[in-house]
Amino acid sequence: MHDDLPRPPSGGSGRLLPPDAGRDRPLFLVAAILVFLACIAALGARGAWHQAQNWTTELESSLTIQIRPVDGRDTEADTQRAAEIARGMPGVQAATPRTREDALALLTPWLGEGNLPDDLPLPLMVDVELEPRAARDDRVAISDLQARLDAEGMAASVDDHSRWARAVRRAAGTAQTLGLSLLALLTGAAAAVIAFAARASLAARTDVIDALHLCGAEDRFIAGLFQRRFFMLGVKSGLVGALFAALVSIGVSFSQSPADMAFFLPRWAANPFELILLGAAPLLAGLTSALSARLAVASDLRGRW
Structure with a gap:
């Protein structure tokens, strides 16, 4: 029985299922857009995670001491003394006292320049930078530092930034979950579009399919023809979508985007993740297209005969 199966002529399935530019061009465009969006979603999810890692590392490698103004005490002198105490703690790399001008600079974006009276008491800050090992091993005892500041009679509080790091x-x-969810939805949408296109292509070639069936071709052979055709279409659209995603990511990386938007943008880092992702996108698009087309055609063929 298998010896009677038709053999595709030289050129493979292209002779039996010739490309149809009228149908393939819109499908190619839709598939390329879906691959582009999927790559952007994956790059954005990875970028958000990478940016968060950088921010949490910066937060966890530093402390902030706030010196509140109190009647009868010199706030600036207390700030200098708090910096000296912090420098004497194990695991502290540097402690920098901030002046009133620094506090005003922090308030200027919110209140404007020159809107605060000169005699308004403001809390002052001490920026404490921890040694890398201390940041990892939690060698700086916050309670000991707080106790030493309290012993000096200062109205001081120590913030280890843990609340901000958790946020x-x-x-x-959340950003990573949204990105991966969008990636899954786009993959499902691509599979549905390819399945619909494969069924439409099968319906448009009933004469070829009937002839193959009369010659003894099994359903798996016919489904294989569509599988190979849509695999190549998926690979080509994947190449175009991945290329445009790379160009957008590179463009975002060199643009002067606002700092609060950088968290969600797919910035190009030229590391193995980006290269593997964009390199695998055409292959994954081809495999998704091939599998969707084969399953759709096989299902229709089972109900046809």
């Missing part, structure tokens, strides 16, 4: 991690997790 950044939650935001990164």
Whole structure:
């Protein structure tokens, strides 16, 4: 029985299923757009996670001491003294006292310049930079530092930035989940579009399919013809979509985007993740197209005969 199966002539399935530019061009465009959006979603999810890692590392490698103004005490002198105490703690790499001008500079974006009276008491800050090992091993005892500041009679509080680090991690997790969910939805949409196109192509070539069936071709052979055809279409559209995603990511990386938007944009880092992702996108698009087309055609053929 298998010896009677028709053999595709030289040129493979192209002779039996010739390309139809009228149908293939819109399908190619839609598939390329879906691959482009999928790559952007994956790059954005990875970029959000990478940016969050950088931010949490910066937060966890530093402390902030706030010196509140109190009647009868010199706030600037207390700030200098707090910096000296912090420098004497194990695991502290540097402690920089901030002046009133620094505090005014922090408030200017919110209140405008020159809107605060000169005699308004403002809390002052001490930026404490931890040694890398101390940041990892938690060698700096926050309670000991707080106790030493309290012993000096200062109205001081120590912030280890843990609350902000947790907030950044939650935001990164949310962004990553949204990106991966969008990637899954786009993959499902691409599979549905290819399945619909494969069924339409099967219906448009009933004469060829009937002739192959009369010659003894099995359903798996006919489904294989569509599988190979849509695999190549998926690979080509994947190449175009991945290329445009790379260009957009590179363009975003060199643009002067606002800092608050950088968290969600797919910035190009030229590391193995980006290269593997964009390199695998055409192959994954081809495999998704081939599998969707084969399943759709095989299902229709089972109900046809």
